[in-house]
Amino acid sequence: MAEAGSVAERVKQQADIVRVVGEYVRLKKTGKNYSGLCPFHQEKTPSFTVSPIKQIFYCFGCGKGGDVYNFVMDMEKCEFPEAVKLVAEKCGISIPRPKERSAEGRKESLERGVLVEMHREAQTFFVKQLEGTLEGKAARAYLEDRGLDQDAISRFGIGYAPSGGDALLRHLKAKYPEKLLVESGLSSRDQGGKLFDRFRRRITFPIANESGKIVAFGCRALGDDQPKYLNSPESPIYSKSNLLYHLDRAKEGIRRQDFAILVEGYMDAIAVARVGISNVVASCGTSLAEQQIKLLSRFTKRVVVNYDPDAAGQSATERSLSLLLEQDFEVRVLVLPPVGDKKADPDLYIREKGAEEYQKRLKEAPSYVDYLIARARQMDLSTGEAKSRAVNFLLPYVQKIPNRILRSEWATRIAQQLRLEEPVLRAALSKAAAERRGALKLQPELVARAGKPVERRLIRMLVEAEGFRRELAERLENARLYHGLETEKIFAALVVASLSGQPAQATEVAAILEERDRRLLFEILFEEASEPTWEEALSCIETLQQRQAEQELAEVQRSIEANPTGPGLRDLLARKQELMRRLAAAR
Numbered sequence: 001m002a003e004a005g006s007v008a009e010r011v012k013q014q015a016d017i018v019r020v021v022g023e024y025v026r027l028k029k030t031g032k033n034y035s036g037l038c039p040f041h042q043e044k045t046p047s048f049t050v051s052p053i054k055q056i057f058y059c060f061g062c063g064k065g066g067d068v069y070n071f072v073m074d075m076e077k078c079e080f081p082e083a084v085k086l087v088a089e090k091c092g093i094s095i096p097r098p099k100e101r102s103a104e105g106r107k108e109s110l111e112r113g114v115l116v117e118m119h120r121e122a123q124t125f126f127v128k129q130l131e132g133t134l135e136g137k138a139a140r141a142y143l144e145d146r147g148l149d150q151d152a153i154s155r156f157g158i159g160y161a162p163s164g165g166d167a168l169l170r171h172l173k174a175k176y177p178e179k180l181l182v183e184s185g186l187s188s189r190d191q192g193g194k195l196f197d198r199f200r201r202r203i204t205f206p207i208a209n210e211s212g213k214i215v216a217f218g219c220r221a222l223g224d225d226q227p228k229y230l231n232s233p234e235s236p237i238y239s240k241s242n243l244l245y246h247l248d249r250a251k252e253g254i255r256r257q258d259f260a261i262l263v264e265g266y267m268d269a270i271a272v273a274r275v276g277i278s279n280v281v282a283s284c285g286t287s288l289a290e291q292q293i294k295l296l297s298r299f300t301k302r303v304v305v306n307y308d309p310d311a312a313g314q315s316a317t318e319r320s321l322s323l324l325l326e327q328d329f330e331v332r333v334l335v336l337p338p339v340g341d342k343k344a345d346p347d348l349y350i351r352e353k354g355a356e357e358y359q360k361r362l363k364e365a366p367s368y369v370d371y372l373i374a375r376a377r378q379m380d381l382s383t384g385e386a387k388s389r390a391v392n393f394l395l396p397y398v399q400k401i402p403n404r405i406l407r408s409e410w411a412t413r414i415a416q417q418l419r420l421e422e423p424v425l426r427a428a429l430s431k432a433a434a435e436r437r438g439a440l441k442l443q444p445e446l447v448a449r450a451g452k453p454v455e456r457r458l459i460r461m462l463v464e465a466e467g468f469r470r471e472l473a474e475r476l477e478n479a480r481l482y483h484g485l486e487t488e489k490i491f492a493a494l495v496v497a498s499l500s501g502q503p504a505q506a507t508e509v510a511a512i513l514e515e516r517d518r519r520l521l522f523e524i525l526f527e528e529a530s531e532p533t534w535e536e537a538l539s540c541i542e543t544l545q546q547r548q549a550e551q552e553l554a555e556v557q558r559s560i561e562a563n564p565t566g567p568g569l570r571d572l573l574a575r576k577q578e579l580m581r582r583l584a585a586a587r
């Protein structure tokens with residue numbers, strides 16, 4: 001794929017796989033390599049390994065492996081050209097614009113650029129409206145009432161969409177085609193086809209994507225207009241389930257503290273972030289989407305869920321819990337106590353009780369287990385039937401936990417807390433566990449020891465010994481030394497690659513191998529080993545020659561015994577002598 005001299009090859013040489021992978025996986029240095037939890041399968045102990053020297057990765061658990069492009073393609077579910085572009089961007093390498101890009105693709109990316117630009121202009125417009133108009137003054141009063149001062153207003157880019165109905169439209173329509181105005185979601189069409197502003201008499205909150213570009217707005221009605229909250233529709237630049245509000249500013253803090261606070265709406269996120277707790281993101285909407293969790297898992301696997309304590313928030317919390325557990329997150333749940341007689345969302349709580357009190361609650365937030373058991377205990381537990389309802393409420397969560405030990409700990413605690421007989425519960429649990437979807441993949445232990453040491457060593461040389469891999473390949477090929485070996489197909493592919501004179505591309509060779517051989521090749525590459533030398537290569541070749549001679553000797557012997565009076569006996573005996581002499585000399 002990355003041909004010599006191509007842009008892809010050049011980017012790959014300059015890029016650092018550790019840096020690119022490090023954006024998705026928390027890596028720890030272990031010896032020469034880095035390791036972390038595999039992003040492609042669920043695991044508790046790291047089997048995902050990255051080699052900065054070879055610029056490749058491999059997971060000993062699920063067998064995924066390859067170079068920086070394979071990683072990005074798998075991670076971002078994109079094609080090769082897109083992966084090259086992404087890697088170049090991430091590493092700050094400039095690449096020439098590909099000429100052969102399709103007209104369709106060009107149009108799309110142009111359109112996205114225009115939509116982003118339009119949002120930038122709308123943002124400036126809304127901010128000006130809040131600052132400098134009479135209507136804006138009323139909006140400012142409302143914001144102040146919610147405890148948002150000038151500092152917070154400018155920090156979070158809060159603005160105002162006036163009531164007129166076409167104020168923004170008049171501002172934008174000279175510059176942008178109607179079609180794109182509608183597509184952006186900033187304008188709508190009435191039944192007669194006439195354009196008007198989607199957001200009117202509303203406070204505007206810009207919603208930025210992970211890289212900080214504004215791609216949508218969330219708007220709150222100023223008066224009693226319905227709906228209270230109105231957001232941008234899905235557009236080519238905005239997909240609700242792929243974005244977490246405030247992540248662009250929270251990611252540093254999340255990484256540093258290794259946990260994220262998950263709240264419902266942007267008002268909550270702002271309330272938390274403005275008092276200096278930066279690692280907060282909002283799902284913007286009551287249901288958390290799987291893609292949002294995947295996005296978050298690039299920065300941490302630990303979350304405190306702090307949704308509103310009303311019924312909607314409660315069921316949203318429970319839905320989010322299942323999803324987070326499925327993705328192997330460590331989850332705690334913060335339910336804020338009422339303030340006076342009001343149920344408290346993070347915004348209200350911080351305003352009334354202060355940031356320190358919130359921090360304290362955050363630290364004390366119980367694990368999801370305790371939260372759920374507390375919820376089950378609120379149910380009626382007076383009869384056996386009622387108890388089984390409570391257990392049925394808990395079981396689906398247990399089913400989602402990938403770790404068996406954790407599941408077992410759960411069982412004990414549920415039994416204690418609900419005063420159930422443990423064996424009964426355990427039976428229900430193991431049934432639940434058996435039905436757990438996405439059962440873990442088999443560990444490829446079989447692969448780990450395939451291929452004898454000499455074969456493994458030679459394979460490694462064919463990949464790495466730039467100085468003599470070609471000569472080595474010639475010798476192996478001419479004497480047909482690798483034929484019949486367990487690792488024959490790996491040798492065959494590497495010998496062809498080495499004889500072609502191209503630089504070694506282990507990942508490309510791997511790509512053409514069958515699954516078992518592909519894994520074996522990666523495992524060999526990740527073995528601890530010293531620099532290969534030509535002397536060592538020669539001694540490995542000799543070993544293979546001996547093995548070949550031994551095999552042939554056995555065959556000759558069998559032929560002689562099967563046909564002691566046949567016509568070829570003389571030749572066979574001569575061959576036997578020759579082989580025996582050779583083997584004796586080698587010993």
Ligand SMILES: [Zn+2]
Pocket residue numbers: 038039040041048059060061062063064
């Ligand atoms: Zn894996």
